[in-house]
Amino acid sequence: MSTIDWLIVLAYLLATLGIGVYLARRASSSMEEFFVSGRSLPWWLAGTSMAATTFSIDTPLYIAGVVGNRGIAGNWEWWAFAMSHVVLIYVFARLWRRSEIVTDAELIELRYGGRPAAVLRAAKAFLFAVPINCIGIGYIMLAAVKVIGVLGIWEGLGFGPDEQILGTDPKLLTVLGVAVLVLLYAGFSGLWGVVTTDFFQFFLALFGAVAVAFYALRSPRVGGLHGLVEKVQATTDFDVLAFIPFTLGQEGNWFGVGWSAFAGISASTFLAYVLLQWWTFRRSDGGGEFIQRLAASKTEAEAEKAAWFFNLMHYVVRTWPWVLVALAALVLYPDLEDRELGYPRLMLDFLPSGMLGLVVASLVAAFMSTVSTQINWGASYLTHDLYRRFMRPQATQRELVRAGRVASVLVTALGAAAAFFAQDVAAVFRLVIAIGTGPGVVLILRWFWWRINAWAELAAMVAGFFTGLFTTVVPVLRIDDFGMRLAVITGITTLIWVAVMYLTPPERPETLVAFYRRVRPGGPGWAAQRAATGLPPAQSLARDLRRVLAALLLLFGLMFGIGGGLLLRWDVAVAMTAVALAGGLWLYRIRGEERDA
Structure with a gap:
């Protein structure tokens, strides 16, 4: 990187910190301002922030690895979530905004009552704030370390490839330094700073992805789009260009449709993506970070628009720059052992001075937007659902904001610790999916069926977490076929939560009536509560x-x-x-x- 590249990155970092300091006073007035922006976000800002938090520095590396190892069809691992995200637009966005919660864990004590609800709320807040959230921060930091390694920043300063500082990889120290900067502006300004910087970070990160694709396709070794299509298939032994890994017109198959012998993913894995993963995952009714933005939106209609804008940006706009870069990397680096490194290698080899600085700044932006969200989101659980609910119910707003800032430091430190153990971005991504699979159907049904109780949701959450963990990391129990692994996790979790639900009593009628009166969900599952209140469903x-x-x-x-x-x-x-x-x-x-x- 040249001097101009470094100046561009430095200017970006200083501008981001300045925004956080500027918004600190507004965020300090109350806990709602700090964690849900006073419920005053416009749809375009909330939707952009949702898109920015799903685009981190790990994402283009992950896509490069998926396409390089499994073809374009491998992207169904995350494309499948479009189904739950579209359901979010029309079914759940208005329900979440109507509930007027600060975190999704708070909904638990609106939907359920008594000690079971309190236990479930505490367990969910801890599980999401610490292990799940910090694993996510850890693998984002791993991706940042990989990018820094390819750029050769420390080697350019005279350090050897294996040389350490204070017993630690200097590349990881660089990432931790940027994370501290993220902590400063996220801790100062709360969600206001996060979503405001997200707006600029998202479009800078999108520009970076498009720029890398543009310069890679211009290479004579690629030859533009025509050359890419002609050359990329020759580099693999599977159908890398297939969107859906089926073949048509095969004799002996039902209706002439069969599984491609050259598909980069197995039939069971693909079917698990599209038929199972999206509604069994813990984000089936929204997902914590998204719910935070929807709860912060001005109105129910604004929440719905925000969810639509996110879907368009995330799936329609961003998919193809990533995929084109991944395909170009296959052509240009056919012998690259770690396919995830194709993206940063292309940056270094093909971007001119100045443009390289902008694209590096775009990756830093992607890193900061997601980590800032993870920090604020994790801190909201620790502050609102643990500290305020169980330790200091009488805490003042100023004390709660202070607690939120302390919690932000704790979440950042734990996430940094997780970074020391992460090894592979795609593998950790699959671990996150595995430990979150199982409870999704309960999270959907609790909105539309009165019989779901707190014990059923707690059983689903705990069973899904441990079944996913054991079938992923324990050698004796590990299931290598990812589709089969998701099916086993879902099956075991479902058996457990259904049994627990019918072995425990339903929620008290007054709890159910109060929940229906506040949220007014549709469907036949609330007929008794609808009759008791005389209120029609809101949707x-x-x-x-x-x-x-x-x-x-x-x-x-x-x-x-x-x-x-x-x-x-x-x-x-x-x-x-x-x-x-x-x-x-x-x-x-x-x-x-x-x-x-």
Whole structure:
């Protein structure tokens, strides 16, 4: 990196810290200002922040590894979550905003009552704030260490590749230094600082991804989009360009549809992604960081718009720059052992001076946006759901803000400790999915069926965590096929929580009535509470589910239509554009029905 590159990165870091200091006074007024921005976020800021927190420095490395090892179809590992994210738009966004909570753990004592609810709230707050959250911070830091290693920053200062400072890898020390800067602005300004910096960080990170794709495709060894499509398949022994790993017209298969012999992922894994993972994962009804943004939105309508904007940015806009870079890396570095390093290698080899500084700043931005969210989100559990709820119920607002800042330091320190043990970004990503699989169906049903109780949710959360952990890291119990692993986790967890639910009493009628009165969910599962209160549901569940189906056609149609055009698969581009148009027209028609009603 040249001097101008370093100046660009330094200017970005100072600007980010300045924003945090500027917003510190506003965040200090109350706990709601610190953790949910006074419930005054506009949709575009909340939605951009949701998109920014899912784009960290690990993401392009993860995509490069997935495409390099499993092909484009391997991205269904995260594309499958689009289904739960579209459900979030039309089913859960308004429910979360209507509940007026600070954290999703707080909902537990609205939905359930008594000691079981208190135990569940404390357990969930600790589990999400410490092990799950800190594992996430750790593997983000691992990705940052990999990028610094490829850029050769410390080698340029005269250090050997294995030389240490204070017994520690200097690359990790660099990452920890940036994390301390993140802690400063996140601790000063709370969610206000996080979402405001997220807005600038997201578009800078997006620009960086597009820039790397542009310069990589310009290489004569790639030859633009035409050359990429022609050359990339020759570098692998599987169908790297397939969006969906099926083949058509095969004799002997049902309706001529069969599994591709050259697919980069197994049939069981693909089916687990699209049929199982998205509704069994712990984020099936939103996910903690997203819920924080939805709860902070101005109104229910703004929350719904924020969720839509996130989906468009995350799946339609960002997917293809990452995929193109990953494919280019296959062509340019066919013998690269660690495919995750393809992204930073392309940066270093093809970006001119100045542009390299901007793209490095974009990766730093991606790192900071996600880590700042993780810090603030984890601190909200420790402060609101543990400290305020169980230790200091009478705490003043100023004391709670101070506790939030102390909790931010603790979460950062624990996340940094996790970074010392992480080894592989994709492997840790799969561990996070595994330990979070199982409780998703309970999280959905608790909104729409009165019989779900606190013991059932606690059993699902604990069973899913330990089953996922054991089947991933314990050699004797490890299940290598990822799809089979998710199926086993889901099956065991379901047996446990269903048994626990029927062996324990239901929630008290007054608790159920109070929850329905506040949230007013749709569907047939609250008929008795609806009759007791005389209040109609605030949403039509049947209409919302039709909107979900239409929106899925629109979202995936746009995503694959754009991808088909970029990869010169014009049949796919035309067909998926037609699907997107059909979904859009269906949504418009449903909206007209809603207005007429």
